[in-house]
Amino acid sequence: MRIYIGHSKTFDYKNELYLPIRNYDNLREYEIILPHEKSDTSSNTRAFYRNIDLFIVECSYPATGLGIELGWAYDDNKPIYCIYKKGMKIGGSLKTVTNNFYEYSNTEELLIIIENIIKLEER
Numbered sequence: 613m614r615i616y617i618g619h620s621k622t623f624d625y626k627n628e629l630y631l632p633i634r635n636y637d638n639l640r641e642y643e644i645i646l647p648h649e650k651s652d653t654s655s656n657t658r659a660f661y662r663n664i665d666l667f668i669v670e671c672s673y674p675a676t677g678l679g680i681e682l683g684w685a686y687d688d689n690k691p692i693y694c695i696y697k698k699g700m701k702i703g704g705s706l707k708t709v710t711n712n713f714y715e716y717s718n719t720e721e722l723l724i725i726i727e728n729i730i731k732l733e734e735r
Contacts, residue, residue: 616645616664616731618682620675628719629670636723642730662687666733667692668726672700682709693729695722 619625620680630638630646632637647656649690661667661684669682671694685692692710698717706713714729716722 613665613730613734614643614645614663615653615666615668615683616647616661617668617670618647618724619670620673620678621648622673622675625670629660629722631725632719633726636727638727639723639730651730656681658684661690662688664690666690666730668708668729669694671702671706672697674703679705682706685709691733695729 619629625648630649633644633646637662661681664685665681667685667690669678669692671678682692683725684708691712693712693714694706694710695700695714695716702713712729714725716725
């Protein structure tokens with residue numbers, strides 16, 4: 613299963629998202645794609661989104677590019693799950709691409725939610 617985790621670039625995603633995901637033993641067996649892990653720029657083509665199985669979006673912070681990615685994944689009928697930090701106001705337009713929203717309070721909850729989403733989609 614190819615799992616793409618999209619996000620805004622307006623927060624410390626390398627320390628708050630990437631490091632915890634890569635260091636969480638329960639996620640090591642999955643092919644998780646983190647868009648800016650190797651480069652600060654994203655070079656994903658439209659075709660890239662056709663070849664993912666699951667799109668998880670950290671949507672605590674708005675981003676135009678992320679909206680475009682979500683539109684492509686939605687157009688390709690990919691399952692989309694939104695996760696966001698407790699207390700953050702998320703964009704209402706997200707409800708046009710998914711009804712799957714999960715709020716987290718800390719890194720541990722974030723990782724458990726990601727793991728549970730993946731297991732749900734594996735069924």
